[in-house]
Amino acid sequence: xxxxxxxxxxxxxxxxxxxxxxxxxxxxSDLEKSGLQTLAQNPDLVNDAxxxxxxxxxxxxxxxxxxxxxxxxxxxxxxxxxxxxxxxxSYQYNNSWTNNTKTGDHIFSxxxxxxFDGNVAFKKVYNPVNFLESKFVYSGVxxxxxxxxxxxxxxxxxxxxxxxxxxxxxxxxxxxxxxKALDEGAKFVTLSNQYFAGLSGNVAYESNQDFSKTQFVPxxxxxxxxxxxxxDGALRWFNLPDYPFALLRWLSGTDANFxxxxxxxxxxxxxxxxxxxxxxSLRKAATGALDPFTRVRFEGAFKTKAAVVLDxxxxxxxxxxxxxxxxxxxxxxxxxxDHFNYFTCNLSSSNGFFVSYSYGQLPFDKxxxxxxxxxxxxxxxxxxx
Amino acid sequence: xxxxxxSVMCVxxxxxxxxxxxxxxxxxxxxxxxxxxQDLQFYNTAASSDINAASALQLATTIDNxxxxxxGDTYQAGYDTNKAIAAVTAVMSAADKxxxxxxxxxxxxxxxxx
Numbered sequence: 001x002x003x004x005x006x007x008x009x010x011x012x013x014x015x016x017x018x019x020x021x022x023x024x025x026x027x028x029s030d031l032e033k034s035g036l037q038t039l040a041q042n043p044d045l046v047n048d049a050x051x052x053x054x055x056x057x058x059x060x061x062x063x064x065x066x067x068x069x070x071x072x073x074x075x076x077x078x079x080x081x082x083x084x085x086x087x088x089x090s091y092q093y094n095n096s097w098t099n100n101t102k103t104g105d106h107i108f109s110x111x112x113x114x115x116f117d118g119n120v121a122f123k124k125v126y127n128p129v130n131f132l133e134s135k136f137v138y139s140g141v142x143x144x145x146x147x148x149x150x151x152x153x154x155x156x157x158x159x160x161x162x163x164x165x166x167x168x169x170x171x172x173x174x175x176x177x178x179x180k181a182l183d184e185g186a187k188f189v190t191l192s193n194q195y196f197a198g199l200s201g202n203v204a205y206e207s208n209q210d211f212s213k214t215q216f217v218p219x220x221x222x223x224x225x226x227x228x229x230x231x232d233g234a235l236r237w238f239n240l241p242d243y244p245f246a247l248l249r250w251l252s253g254t255d256a257n258f259x260x261x262x263x264x265x266x267x268x269x270x271x272x273x274x275x276x277x278x279x280x281s282l283r284k285a286a287t288g289a290l291d292p293f294t295r296v297r298f299e300g301a302f303k304t305k306a307a308v309v310l311d312x313x314x315x316x317x318x319x320x321x322x323x324x325x326x327x328x329x330x331x332x333x334x335x336x337x338d339h340f341n342y343f344t345c346n347l348s349s350s351n352g353f354f355v356s357y358s359y360g361q362l363p364f365d366k367x368x369x370x371x372x373x374x375x376x377x378x379x380x381x382x383x384x385x
Numbered sequence: 386x387x388x389x390x391x392s393v394m395c396v397x398x399x400x401x402x403x404x405x406x407x408x409x410x411x412x413x414x415x416x417x418x419x420x421x422x423q424d425l426q427f428y429n430t431a432a433s434s435d436i437n438a439a440s441a442l443q444l445a446t447t448i449d450n451x452x453x454x455x456x457g458d459t460y461q462a463g464y465d466t467n468k469a470i471a472a473v474t475a476v477m478s479a480a481d482k483x484x485x486x487x488x489x490x491x492x493x494x495x496x497x498x499x
Contacts, residue, residue, distance in 0.1 A: 070479065072480060092434070094434055094478055096438070096474075098442075098475075099467060100470045100471060102467070107470070109442055109470070111438075113434075113438060117433075117434060135434075137435070143442070143446050146446055146450055148450040148454040148455045149454060149455070150454045150455075151455050151456070153457065153499040156455075156456055156457045156498050159456065160393065160397075160456075162400075163396050166400055167390070167396065167399065167414040170411055170412065170413045171414070173411075178410060178411065182410060185400060185404060186404070188455060189401075189451060191447065194443060194446075196442075196443050198439055200435075223439050225440070229405075229447065254409075261406055261426075262406055263407060263427065264426060267432070267436050267440060269439075299433055299435070299436060301432035301433075303429040305426065311411075313408075315424075317431040317432070318431060319431035319432045345431065346431060350420060
């Protein structure tokens with residue numbers, strides 16, 4: 001208990017490190033100020049301490065640990081424009097209840113989801129992504145295809161042999177044997193192309209981090225996806241964003257041939273939201289009122305393997321979001337709050353290294369920002385000590 | 386339960402994830418177990434939860450198809466297609482869950498085929 005209390009106190013001290021670049025108490029020594037500034041600019045250190053604290057909580061109180069772990073809190077540094085770096089954290093919580101009905105080669109899935117998602121800077125002026133979202137979603141999804149051929153018992157035995165040969169080859173770093181095992185296994189796992197169409201109704205509560213701007217957002221969402229699983233099928237050639245990465249994989253020797261990924265086909269969603277603004281001083285200043293409005297939105301996402309370097313896979317992830325208010329007044333157009341664009345992309349490896357770039361403005365952001373990021377991620381749900 | 390080379394379901398899951406381009410083909414068996422969902426191809430940390438939930442469901446459906454048809458697996462008592470896909474989707478929707486966590490769910494959901 002004493003150890004847990006100590007870790008919690010250390011964590012709280014670190015969380016208050018935002019004062020290192022806000023208003024430092026006058027009676028702090030230079031050493032103390034320097035220490036606080038170091039903490040504020042090193043989210044890894046905070047994540048590490050938080051991981052240790054959670055490891056203790058895991059032993060003492062598993063339900064509390066599970067909730068904190070599922071909240072996916074990550075400490076990170078924010079930096080926008082010419083402002084100094086600021087410490088903060090992001091959180092993401094998802095929970096869902098699902099019912100799936102399978103008929104032939106298609107599935108109808110119904111689900112109820114609860115999501116919390118946001119970024120909080122300890123000093124809000126440093127937050128370039130000042131947007132919190134709490135959402136309840138009902139969705140009905142149709143999935144066609146993705147069916148696998150049914151194997152005979154003899155074929156299943158051959159498939160298991162191919163699996164073991166694959167991992168033997170990987171242990172021996174034998175590329176020729178690996179290719180042979182993959183070809184052998186592919187004979188017994190043949191899939192058809194898969195198509196996905198989902199329609200969902202959601203109720204969201206959006207705000208900035210101090211809740212000075214809030215809005216209630218019911219909406220409809222159409223979600224589309226394709227997976228060209230069929231080997232040598234023509235559909236994979238329509239994976240247009242993957243062309244430069246297929247070339248990079250080929251030139252870097254990651255892939256033996258110029259080959260487009262079957263798994264990385266982009267996903268998209270289109271939404272129609274009816275927004276009931278709660279508090280939004282910018283909107284109120286522009287129009288003199290906080291009338292409900294209808295908004296359309298679009299999101300496109302893409303993730304693919306860029307290369308393998310020193311046995312580490314480097315993934316490229318990108319996401320574009322667009323929000324547009326229908327029939328916006330001239331006052332809103334002049335104030336540039338009738339539409340928002342936001343693009344973010346990153347290169348990341350499984351050892352935690354990442355480089356990221358974001359540009360644009362989400363609802364509630366005051367201005368368009370270019371934000372670069374470079375660092376290591378550490379998830380404190382997996383501290384094993 | 387654990388991520389072990391002697392477990393048929395673990396080997397099946399590792400090979401299936403490689404075949405579905407979720408993991409680099411040269412990855413060793415031992416390295417696959419600790420990988421998180423966000424380290425797999427389907428999980429895009431830059432995207433919204435709507436996109437990731439859809440991707441998880443899509444992949445869980447494909448994995449169910451491969452396990453039951455290609456490998457001849459059946460469902461454990463108390464499970465059917467609905468519950469199996471829901472259980473697998475729930476693990477895959479969480480960025481921090483590992484492939485070992487996923488294999489634990491698969492082992493408690495499916496019975497290995499011949």
